[in-house]
Each structure stands twice: as C-alpha cells, then as structure tokens.
Amino acid sequence: MNISSLKTKLCTILILVISLNIVGQVEKKINIINSTFLGGEGRNYYGNAAPDKLNIKWKYHIGKGRTTISRKIGEREWTGAGWTGQPLLVKENDSLFIIQGCYDHHLKKINAESGELVWQYKFDDVIKGTGTIWHYKDAPNKEQEYIIFQGSRLGLGNFIDSKYVPSYRAVSYLNGHELWRFNVKKTHSYSRDVDGSALMVNDTLYIGLENGLFTVLDPKPEAAKIKNGMFQPKILQESYLYNQQDIIAHKNNLVTESSPSRIGNHLYIASGSGHIYGYNLDSDSIDWDFHIGSDIDGSAVVTNDSCLIVTVEKQYINGEGGVFKLNPRKKPEKSVIWYFPVEGSKIKRWEGGVIGSVGVREDLTAFVGVNGELSIVEHNKIDEKKIVEGPNKIYNYRAPKLYYSEAINPSVSTPIFVKNKLIVAGLHSLRLYEISDDSVKLLDEFIAGFETTPFVYNDKIYIASTNGNLYCLGN
Numbered sequence: 001m002n003i004s005s006l007k008t009k010l011c012t013i014l015i016l017v018i019s020l021n022i023v024g025q026v027e028k029k030i031n032i033i034n035s036t037f038l039g040g041e042g043r044n045y046y047g048n049a050a051p052d053k054l055n056i057k058w059k060y061h062i063g064k065g066r067t068t069i070s071r072k073i074g075e076r077e078w079t080g081a082g083w084t085g086q087p088l089l090v091k092e093n094d095s096l097f098i099i100q101g102c103y104d105h106h107l108k109k110i111n112a113e114s115g116e117l118v119w120q121y122k123f124d125d126v127i128k129g130t131g132t133i134w135h136y137k138d139a140p141n142k143e144q145e146y147i148i149f150q151g152s153r154l155g156l157g158n159f160i161d162s163k164y165v166p167s168y169r170a171v172s173y174l175n176g177h178e179l180w181r182f183n184v185k186k187t188h189s190y191s192r193d194v195d196g197s198a199l200m201v202n203d204t205l206y207i208g209l210e211n212g213l214f215t216v217l218d219p220k221p222e223a224a225k226i227k228n229g230m231f232q233p234k235i236l237q238e239s240y241l242y243n244q245q246d247i248i249a250h251k252n253n254l255v256t257e258s259s260p261s262r263i264g265n266h267l268y269i270a271s272g273s274g275h276i277y278g279y280n281l282d283s284d285s286i287d288w289d290f291h292i293g294s295d296i297d298g299s300a301v302v303t304n305d306s307c308l309i310v311t312v313e314k315q316y317i318n319g320e321g322g323v324f325k326l327n328p329r330k331k332p333e334k335s336v337i338w339y340f341p342v343e344g345s346k347i348k349r350w351e352g353g354v355i356g357s358v359g360v361r362e363d364l365t366a367f368v369g370v371n372g373e374l375s376i377v378e379h380n381k382i383d384e385k386k387i388v389e390g391p392n393k394i395y396n397y398r399a400p401k402l403y404y405s406e407a408i409n410p411s412v413s414t415p416i417f418v419k420n421k422l423i424v425a426g427l428h429s430l431r432l433y434e435i436s437d438d439s440v441k442l443l444d445e446f447i448a449g450f451e452t453t454p455f456v457y458n459d460k461i462y463i464a465s466t467n468g469n470l471y472c473l474g475n
Helices: 003-026 244-249
Strands: 030-032 055-061 064-070 074-079 088-092 095-101 106-111 117-122 132-135 146-151 168-172 178-182 199-201 204-208 213-218 225-227 230-232 234-240 261-263 266-270 275-280 285-291 308-312 322-326 336-341 364-368 373-389 396-407 416-418 421-425 429-435 440-447 455-457 460-464 469-474
Touching (some): 030 132, 088 132, 199 261, 266 308, 322 364, 336 373, 364 421, 396 440, 416 455, 429 460
Parallel strands (some): 178 230, 336 396
Antiparallel strands (some): 055 469, 064 074, 106 117, 132 146, 146 168, 199 204, 204 213, 225 230, 266 275, 275 285, 308 322, 364 373, 373 396, 416 421, 429 440
C-alpha cells in the first residue's frame, strides 16, 4: 500500500469515527428525574427507592464562599450548601448527573456515580436555592435544549440599593454556558436575592422573587434582549405579593423564598409577607388570598386530595407557628381544614414554628420545627378530641391526628418520604426511618450539619452539607 492510499484509508476511518461520535451525541437520551425543588408542580416527589443504611458511597468537596450580609455587618464566609439546596438529578443514557448550587458561588454539574465535576458556572454570590431544569423541545440548537434556571444572593459587594442585581440566570445544561441573566429590581422588600425555584407551565416561567414580586418570564433565549447592558428575558407579568399594611407590619421583610405549586388552573405561592396567594393562569392575576401574617418560608405542598399544606414561622404573630392544611377550592376564610401548632424555640435567627416545607405521602405529612421536634400527622384524619389556637390567637381550629413525634434536632430542611422510608435532615444529622403499620423505626443516622433537602434515587441519597461536602449515601 502506498502512502497516498494509506492516507486515504486513515481519513476514511477518521471520518467514520467522527460520524459515529456525532450520531452517539445526537441519539443521547436525556431524562430529567426531578426538574425542580421537591420534584414537580405538586412539590411532593422525592425519589424512587431509599437505602437501608447511610454509608458514604462518595463525597465531593464543594468548597466555601463569601457573601455580603449588609454594610453594617460586612461579609461572612459560608461553607458547602444551604437552604433549600436540593440536588437535581438527570439521566443521560445510563449515566446519572447532579445539578447542585453551592456556597462557593458555582452551579455545578457532577457525575452522580463517581462524584466527579463535569462543569461549573460562576455566579456573583453564594447560591442557596434549588434550580429548575426545562426541556425546551423547540430549541433552535443543542445548547438551549435543556436550560437550568437558578438564583443566588444579590452579589458579593452589592447592597439592596445597588443599581443592577442580576441574581437570576439561565444556564445551558449541556455545557454550563450562560444564556441570559435577569435584574431583580428594587422594591419595598429588603432583599433582591433569589431562593425560590421556578415552575414551568408549558413554555412560560413562574417564580416568586425575594423582592416580593411574583414574576412571569418568557424563558426562551431568542426572546431575550439587551437591557441595562445585560441580555435579559422578557417580562410577561408581575404581581406584588404584599400590600401597604404588610410593608409596615413586617418592616420591609417581604421576602418570598418559597416555590409555586400547581392545582388545576391555579398556582399557589407562600409569601414572606404572610399570605398564601392563588394565581389564576386563565386571567394572569391573583384571585385567592389566605392571610396569616407571619413570615412564611416553606412552599405550599399539594396533597393527594388537592389541598395545600403550608408551614408557618413564628414571627410577626402573637401565637405559635406551625402547619396549616387548606382547601383552596373554598373561600380563604373558610379554607382551613386543620392547624397543628409547634411550640416556639428560638434557634439562630429563627424564633420558632416551621421553616422548611412539609413532606407528604398519600396518608402522612412530616415536618420538623425549629424546636427540633419531628412530627408525623395523618393529614386526612382529624383528632376529634382536640381544638387548637391559631397563629394569631383569633380563631380556633381542628387538629390532625398525630401519628408519631420525636425530639431529634432543629431543622430548616424538608423531610422526604420514599415509599415506607422517611429521610429527615437537620442542623446536626441526617436520619433514616422505616415506617410500618404500627411503628416508626430509626434505621441509621449520619452525623453532619444540613440545611438542604435530600433527593433519593435507586437506593442512594444525595445531599449537600454545611461542612463543605456533597454526599452520596447508601447501603
């Protein structure tokens, strides 16, 4: 064979290899396991199968970062990942990958089987909340086919009165490249961070921002335009999640940290101003308002009977924080099914009540108070012998039937059910329970600090800690 023929043959082989590689990329099957905080539009999906043990399969050090608290307090260094910080899981063919926001200012894509970093995108500040992944089926190119929407704090060195605070971003899942950034404008609220997770309805993005605005965006990169020197998405609608009385009563603490959920043609969102709002998708307006008055950080979780379970922090109220079950098909003043008060116990900056969201399954609801008490109630059953005082000491309500309670450790995380297992993260440990007809049994405990919420898949638990590590735990 002469040199010319050899070159021709090598070129043919090279073209064949490249072609096969391209075909392999095109045919790669991507399946988003949990697309947003607490799994989906009901905020009630946590995974498919839980392990029996909490052994370390691998851990990845996600580092630490600095954030500006205020002009008076200055900067602080935070380690690992914090509230809500739930990992998002994506399957590519037979491989699993994690999307995790971290305190080191980076959004990271990590191999869920090996704990190795694939790519990372840098924000201007620490990342607290959980992102949302959207499959853009009509994307003009591969880079935009899967998009991550992620928020952060307002920016290291920025303050509430800074001119621009682009604390919400769209990032390509494929390669970690920025697709657009959104300026969270100044309002009466004392924050311009983004902790909540967006909910996608068809091709429209709905999110509550910490400036107290329920914001509707066109997420498509081709619809974005240059504004204030930034490539920003188009705003479709904005609704205030507070009123003039709230500004005074809460002293500008109007921060919305929750994530919207959906029942039928309504989205429901808990506001830091003390309201549970119902947003009508047909009229693009708020037409339902249950007023509590407290700060509310947790998201409104949807039950199997299409009701909402919401948590109440003990702040700006005379009574105890706790948990409400509401029927949003009724008028707000008639919507309370039950209330479960949680005795106040101040930990760090929290005065009491429940900070995180509740975990639900078909028959049970679980939550942990700031006081460290784990409570499991039967949310479809009423304790006929019990009447409790509401959070404002104005109305009395019926109470749910208590299934189990135990003093564990303070928590701002969300307990999660996976079949007959319950996983509870707290400020001092992660606890794994097995629930049977007549008992709740502790199977294992992993000692570390957690503010984040875990996700479970194929007998593995993924969770990030305030000690600086992202863990994969299992048998």
